Amino acid sequence: xxxxxxxxxxxxxxxxxxxxxxxxxxxxxxxxxxxxxxxxxxxxxxxxxxxxxxxxxxxxxxxxxxxxxxxxxxxxxxxxxxxxxxxxxxxxxxxxxxxxxxxxxxxxxxxxxxxxxxxxxxxxxxxxxxxxxxxxxxxxxxxxxxxxxxxxxxxxxxxxxxxxxxxxxxxxxxxxxxxxxxxxxxxxxxxxxxxxxxxxxxxxxxxxxxxxxxxxxxxxxxxxxxxxxxxxxxxxxxxxxxxxxxxxxxxxxxxxxxxxxxxxxxxxxx
Amino acid sequence: xxxxxxxxxxxxxxxxxxxxxxxxxxxxxxxxxxxxxxxxxxxxxxxxxxxxxxxxxxxxxxxxxxxxxxxxxxxxxxxxxxxxxxxxxxxxxxxxxxxxxxxxxxxxxxxxxxxxxxxxxxxxxxxxxxxxxxxxxxxxxxxxxxxxxxxxxxxxxxxxxxxxxxxxxxxxxxxxxxxxxxxxxxxxxxxxxxxxxxxxxxxxxxxxxxxxxxxxxxxxxxxxxxxxxxxxxxxxxxxxxxxxxxxxxxxxxxxxxxxxxxxxxxxxxxxxxxxxxxxxxxxxxxxxxxxxxxxxxxxxxxxxxxxxxxxxxx
Numbered sequence: 001x002x003x004x005x006x007x008x009x010x011x012x013x014x015x016x017x018x019x020x021x022x023x024x025x026x027x028x029x030x031x032x033x034x035x036x037x038x039x040x041x042x043x044x045x046x047x048x049x050x051x052x053x054x055x056x057x058x059x060x061x062x063x064x065x066x067x068x069x070x071x072x073x074x075x076x077x078x079x080x081x082x083x084x085x086x087x088x089x090x091x092x093x094x095x096x097x098x099x100x101x102x103x104x105x106x107x108x109x110x111x112x113x114x115x116x117x118x119x120x121x122x123x124x125x126x127x128x129x130x131x132x133x134x135x136x137x138x139x140x141x142x143x144x145x146x147x148x149x150x151x152x153x154x155x156x157x158x159x160x161x162x163x164x165x166x167x168x169x170x171x172x173x174x175x176x177x178x179x180x181x182x183x184x185x186x187x188x189x190x191x192x193x194x195x196x197x198x199x200x201x202x203x204x205x206x207x208x209x210x211x212x213x214x215x216x217x218x219x220x221x222x223x224x225x226x227x228x229x230x231x232x233x234x235x236x237x238x239x240x241x242x243x244x245x246x247x248x249x250x251x252x253x254x255x256x257x258x259x260x261x262x263x264x265x266x267x268x269x270x
Numbered sequence: 271x272x273x274x275x276x277x278x279x280x281x282x283x284x285x286x287x288x289x290x291x292x293x294x295x296x297x298x299x300x301x302x303x304x305x306x307x308x309x310x311x312x313x314x315x316x317x318x319x320x321x322x323x324x325x326x327x328x329x330x331x332x333x334x335x336x337x338x339x340x341x342x343x344x345x346x347x348x349x350x351x352x353x354x355x356x357x358x359x360x361x362x363x364x365x366x367x368x369x370x371x372x373x374x375x376x377x378x379x380x381x382x383x384x385x386x387x388x389x390x391x392x393x394x395x396x397x398x399x400x401x402x403x404x405x406x407x408x409x410x411x412x413x414x415x416x417x418x419x420x421x422x423x424x425x426x427x428x429x430x431x432x433x434x435x436x437x438x439x440x441x442x443x444x445x446x447x448x449x450x451x452x453x454x455x456x457x458x459x460x461x462x463x464x465x466x467x468x469x470x471x472x473x474x475x476x477x478x479x480x481x482x483x484x485x486x487x488x489x490x491x492x493x494x495x496x497x498x499x500x501x502x503x504x505x506x507x508x509x510x511x512x513x514x515x516x517x518x519x520x521x522x523x524x525x526x527x528x529x530x531x532x533x534x535x536x537x538x539x540x541x542x543x544x545x546x547x548x549x550x551x552x553x554x555x556x557x558x559x560x561x562x563x564x565x566x567x568x569x570x571x572x573x574x575x576x577x578x579x580x581x582x583x584x
Contacts, residue, residue, distance in 0.1 A: 053458075079460035092458065094451035096518055101444050102455075110460030113441035145518070162458075 002029040002169055002201060007051055007061035009225075021047040022058065023225035029218075032199040036212050039222030040248065045205045046087075048222070049173050052203065054078040066168040080110030083162030083200075085155065085175040092158030095147030099138060099157065102146050103127040106161030130160055134190065152183025156190055163194045170195065172204040176211070188215070209241035223251050273539060275416040281535030282423045283488060284503065285528040286481030288511065289434060291504030292527045293474040297450040302471060303359035303501055304344045305478045307366025308337040310497035312479025314370045317379040317492035326387045330483045337479020338472040340366060345468030363497075370494050377494045379486075386487035391422035419488065426484070430477075431524050438520045446470050447520070478504075499552040502559050507531035509562040 009022040021044045029035055039045040051058050052065075054075035063071045070078050086092050093102050104118045104127070124142070132139040134156050138149070146154060155175060162170060172191060176184035188211060195202050206212055212219060219231045219239060229247065231239055254266075287309060294302035312333035319329035340362055347358035371377065395418020399405060405412045437443045448456040449466040457463055478500075486492040511530025515522040542548060 074462070076457045076460050076462045079458055084458045086454070086458075091452070091454050094448040094455050096451050097444070097448060102448075104441075105444055105448055105456065105459050108441060108459070113445050113461065115437075115440045115442060118439055118441050118444040 001031050001064075001066065002027070002052070002203075003062075003064040004028075004048075004052070005062040005064075007048070007058045007063070009047060009051060009056070009058050021225050022051065025061075025222075025225070025227055027220070027227065029201060029203070031201050033218055034195055034200075034202045034216040035204065036216040036219045037203060037205045037222060038207070038209070038212050038219065038244065040251065042224075043222040044225040045222045046173055047225075049171050049203060049205055052078075052169070053082060053084055053171055081168040082171060083109070083165075083167035083169070084171045085158050085162050085173065087174040087177055089151035089155040089158070089178055092161065093146045093154050096145055098143045099131065099146055099149075100124060100127060100142040102157065103131070103161060103164070106164045109161075109165050109167075130164070131157070134160065150183070152179050152186060155179060155183070155187050159187065159190055159194065163198060163200065166198050166200065168201065170200045170202040172202065172206075174205050174207060177207055191215075209244050212244060213239050213241055221247060272413060272416055273543065274536075275412065275420050277535050277539035278532060279416070279420045279423050279488065280485070281532035282420070282427050282528070283481055283485045284507065284535060285427050285531040286430070286477050286484070287500060287504040288507035288527040288531040289431070289524065290474040290476075290478035290481070291501065292508045292511075292523065293477070294471060295505060296508060296523070297447060298467065298470055298474075299450055300348075300467070300471065301356050301359070302341070302344060302474060303356065304340055304362045304366075304471070304475050305359075305501045305504060306497040306499075307363040307370070308340040308475040308479045308497075309482035309485075309500050310370045310492070310494060311336045311340055311366055311373070312482030313486035313492035313496060314373040314379070314482075314494070315479075316483035317381055317486045318373055318375075320381055320384040320386055320487070321379060326385060326390060326487065330387060330480065330487070333483030334476045334480040337482070338476035340479070341471040341473070341475025342468050344475070345464075345471040348471075349464035349467055367494065374492060374494065378491060380491045381487065382490070386490075387422070387484060388419060388487045388490075391418050394418060395421070423484070423488070427528055430480075431528055434477075435521050435524050499555065502552070502555050503534075504531075506555055506559050506562070507534050509559065510534050513562075 004025055004027040007022050007025045011017075011019040011021055025044070025048055037045045037048065050056065052063060054070070054073060054077070057072065061071070062069060065078075065081050068081070070081070084092070094105070100119055104123060107123060107127070128139050128142060131142065136153055136156060138153060138157070146157065149157070159175070175191070176187050179187060191204075192215060194200065202216075204216065217232070217236060219236050220227050221229045221244070228251070287305065290305060294300050294305070315336045316329040316333035319332055320326060324332075344358045344362045347353045347361060348355050353361070392415050395414050399414050399418070402414060405414055405417055407417070438447060445456060445461050446466055446469070448459075449461065449463055449470070453463045456466070482492075482496070485496070507530040508527050509530070510533055511526030511528070512523065514529050514533070515526035517523065538551065541554070542551075546554070
């Protein structure tokens with residue numbers, strides 16, 4: 001269970017570059033829930049994900065995950081509870097190390113690392129099976145450097161690594177945005193499979209309206225550091241790409257007015 | 271022949287320096303200048319303890335520990351105090367100059383009659399080869415003293431090289447390698463990048479200080495100036511090693527660093543023999559590293575068929 005309570009974050013406060021990235025985001029996510037986050041550019045959706053992952057500390061607000069108050073936990077401490085796939089396919093794996101070594105590192109996510117062998121026969125067999133399940137033919141290349149693989153293959157492996165030790169929360173940050181359509185499709189299908197199978201609580205940021213309507217059981221739309229709408233259950237299931245696009249168009253039009261005028265109009269006419 | 275064996279021996283001892291530099295510069299991509307101070311620190315601690323009557327193993331281990339501490343301080347300055355990596359190393363290196371003088375209480379500590387690792391190696395060698403002063407190896411007359419020293423150092427480096435290789439295959443060792451490769455990735459796997467960097471720089475400087483401790487016992491003195499230029503020296507060894515093995519596998523790179531160190535020392539010995547002014551040695555070393563760094567780029571630019579327009583950001 002993930003609970004976000006009034007998260008606020010301002011970057012470069014007091015300078016001309018001041019960005020109020022999160023302006024009070026509250027959210028409660030049930031265990032096993034799969035939440036899709038969409039939003040305009042600069043709406044704070046990636047910032048929200050990074051705030052949960054611990055890339056930075058929020059200015060105010062609290063983050064609870066699986067019964068822990070993780071608001072002040074460092075990024076590597078939160079990794080004990082959180083599995084993560086980045087937008088950049090190169091971010092999630094160590095390029096000069098082999099597939100097997102990368103997987104072995106993920107097999108100890110958040111656990112102490114001592115002088116035991118990183119790879120033993122049992123672990124090798126286990127990870128060979130998991131890599132085989134990708135159907136990418138990588139199980140025969142376990143000792144190849146990950147840097148020699150394509151972005152799609154690396155992203156699929158990152159997903160496997162993030163979900164190896166079933167995390168309390170899986171974070172997917174536009175993890176198919178940098179892939180070609182075919183690989184993106186493959187990675188999305190894989191994500192869906194893993195999340196379903198392991199019933200993982202998931203936060204996924206995406207730009208794709210297709211993904212937003214087809215995946216997940218809940219959808220939030222963000223704008224200017226706030227949650228604008230929150231669709232669940234039947235509403236989420238009914239949502240079509242056109243509806244979401246129309247919603248974005250509304251936001252865009254409303255932004256043409258100054259915030260105060262918009263508020264006035266909204267109160268008068270809506 | 272004595273000259274040749276001497277060059278081999280020093281090359282092997284300085285392989286510890288090369289391994290330390292490989293760890294910081296190559297694995298962590300961290301330009302760690304602390305090495306210039308920590309190699310002297312290792313020598314200073316070992317020599318001082320030997321003069322005070324401690325056993326050679328204790329003295330050498332203490333030298334190693336001193337290096338670990340120095341490297342850890344550099345790591346802490348960089349990670350916890352957020353000081354630029356290069357500057358962290360410079361600060362610690364500069365501080366170590368005074369510390370080394372304090373440890374030795376003078377600028378040079380000679381080891382004349384102390385029992386050192388070197389005298390012990392000689393003693394074992396004399397017992398193994400019998401009482402003779404010279405050995406016949408493939409038709410060469412070789413002093414038992416030089417030969418046993420070389421064998422002892424070779425054994426030490428082999429054991430340490432294998433140990434380092436095995437260490438890099440443990441859970442902790444792979445985490446260290448991954449930290450240098452992709453910090454974001456290893457953080458997402460729950461590893462504190464700060465801690466690993468402090469640990470790794472400690473290990474790197476520990477190895478370098480160990481090299482200093484052994485070198486002092488081999489050459490029979492510790493000197494406060496002995497660290498000058500050592501980073502570039504180690505880097506040259508690593509670069510030669512990489513060229514020799516031409517691979518990115520850890521085992522081969524460790525072997526390469528050792529071979530590079532020995533080869534570089536041999537080249538230097540030959541150059542000196544041919545009349546190279548010893549004063550020019552550091553200049554030549556720096557030029558060599560410069561050439562090794564710039565050469566590949568230059569070659570690439572020259573062999574490129576058409577000039578590529580690089581000013582277009584799109």
